[in-house]
Amino acid sequence: MDRLRIVGGKRLEGAVTIAGAKNASLPQIAAALLSDQPLTLTNLPAVSDIDNMLAVVHAHGATVTRHDPHSATIDAGPANGGETPYDTVRRMRATVLVLGPLLARFGATRVSLPGGCAIGARPVDLHVKALMALGARIEIEGGTIVAEANAGLKGARIVLGSPSVGATETAMMAATRAKGETEIVNAAREPEVADLADCLIAMGARIEGAGTHRILIAGDTDFRATQHQIIPDRIEAGTYAIAAAITGGQLELTHARLEQMASVAQVLEAAGVRIWPGDRGLIVSGDGALTGVDISTEPYPGFPTDLQAQFMALMTQAAGAAMIRETVFENRFMHVPELQRLGANITLQATTALVRGGSPLRGAQVMATDLRASVCLVLAALVAEGETIINRVYHLDRGYEQLDVKLRRCGADITRLKD
Structure with a gap:
């Protein structure tokens, strides 16, 4: 099974084409x-x-x-x-x-x-x-x-x-x-x-x-x-928006539609991320300080459960604490132990996770457990000090088109390792 090797610390900048949903x-x-x-x-x-x-x-x-x-x-x-x-x-x-x-x-x-x-x-x-x-x-x-x-x-x-x-x-x-x-x-x-x-x-x-x-x-x-x-993938768009924010970078999300991700944009803006419409989609900038924001996943038009793991990775880099409550799926905190392996300060109780931001992340060997947990670990690895190896990335390939290629084009130090 393929693995990803990521060396953190690179600011993302450029354009990402958002695929069909x-x-x-x-x-x-x-x-x-x-x-x-x-x-x-x-x-x-x-x-x-x-x-x-x-x-x-x-x-x-x-x-x-x-x-x-x-x-x-x-x-x-x-x-x-x-x-x-x-x-x-x-x-x-x-x-x-x-x-x-x-x-x-x-x-x-x-x-x-x-x-x-x-x-x-x-x-x-x-x-x-x-x-x-x-x-x-x-x-x-x-x-x-x-x-x-x-x-x-x-x-x-x-x-x-x-x-x-x-x-x-x-x-x-x-x-x-x-x-x-x-x-x-x-x-x-x-x-x-x-x-x-x-x-x-x-x-x-x-x-x-x-x-x-x-x-x-x-x-x-x-x-x-x-x-x-097919319409553009609002979850992929939200994932790359968080990638821009967590690295302090700026990305143009081609084809992304603001009306499909209004709740996500509202939460990210409350956390200190800037989002505005561009000629080809959305532009997301994370060049400011991040602040902890509480969320609860909900059916649309609420905050989507499919972005909960990615948002948790972002909150590890925010000032203060963030309470994340999962109401849609049980067992959707399987990424928490892997984030903790990278140094994240997260306390888990039933369907709620308390994320205390500001702790530096450090590269480690981690294991992907599902599609969104996989990309959550990629986001964390982008800002972790040193090298992170993410195993079982076939989960990523189920739902993200050429994730490693798209990130590398925007400046990430990411390599797919073939076993």
């Missing part, structure tokens, strides 16, 4: 299975999670044509319901998103319970309940979701117990093929959900309210061939 791309690849007409997706990020999801739809008989690293056409005309075996889903949890489209189109399917990062249980029960509300019969047999709706799905009122992004996407996709109208209440409001709705609408679906807590879908969609461009 991984978390928007994955459900849209799954959505291609709804239709017998081809779907072309552009601005796909060149990361391993995209390769894995394309492999899943291909395993169901879809033809996948890669035009370049950032675009692909998925023709699911020859696809089948079949079974999604564990070997194809074990690498990431997002593969459960094929459940709704396969069930809605073919009337029956079997999908192995997915694997992925060890950041909490993230059960599929909300997905299952949403599909059952549409009339599906679902059982879990030996680690496999067995779903049937031989008479077809029927539109219904779905009230989600929490605003789950994945469950909202599953319900929305399945509802496009249900008979009658579906209402999703307490829906997730994330930009990725709205982008999926835009993709489905381009495919022929009739959807209103995406981006709000109430979404309406008229079923019996007459699907058509179409093309859709």
Whole structure:
């Protein structure tokens, strides 16, 4: 497995092109299975999670044509319901998103319970309940979701117990093929959900309210061939904004959209970081003193859990203390012991971490445990004295396109080591 070697102390300066959003791309690849007409997706990020999801739809008989690293056409005309075996889903949890489209189109399917990062249980029960509300019969047999709706799905009122992004996407996709109208209440409001709705609408679906807590879908969609461009990745943009801040540098984040990351910008500005719109995206400057800021992760439009680890790395360099509360995923503080190995002063109690800034970080051997924890360690290593070796960086390659290359172009001393 590859490792990263980072020598800290370099100020970042330059431009970073923000890739397409991984978390928007994955459900849209799954959505291609709804239709017998081809779907072309552009601005796909060149990361391993995209390769894995394309492999899943291909395993169901879809033809996948890669035009370049950032675009692909998925023709699911020859696809089948079949079974999604564990070997194809074990690498990431997002593969459960094929459940709704396969069930809605073919009337029956079997999908192995997915694997992925060890950041909490993230059960599929909300997905299952949403599909059952549409009339599906679902059982879990030996680690496999067995779903049937031989008479077809029927539109219904779905009230989600929490605003789950994945469950909202599953319900929305399945509802496009249900008979009658579906209402999703307490829906997730994330930009990725709205982008999926835009993709489905381009495919022929009739959807209103995406981006709000109430979404309406008229079923019996007459699907058509179409093309859709993925939105920029707000989490990648936030990560590089923190990279500029933690190194005292300045970065232009090409394609980044301020409206998608308003809560992040607000928190960073409170910490002493300057952010303003540029001609091609956003400009972030960290040339001032950093101040500790308390945060609590929340569903959109609150501070995203996917930036919690990165923000914790930043707070190790801030004056004073910062309280960080994680409310979305259990076990999402697995990066704390590794930050402590670098010298961070962090006290952890249940779902809250107290970060006392100002302690100098020093390079060490550290281990990545999940995608966001991996990049958190990269950020800390950028300011740590001496050399840091980050092991198991395959997690990074799941969600960050050429992270080491992009950072090196901006002045970081970072090298990928091949074992």
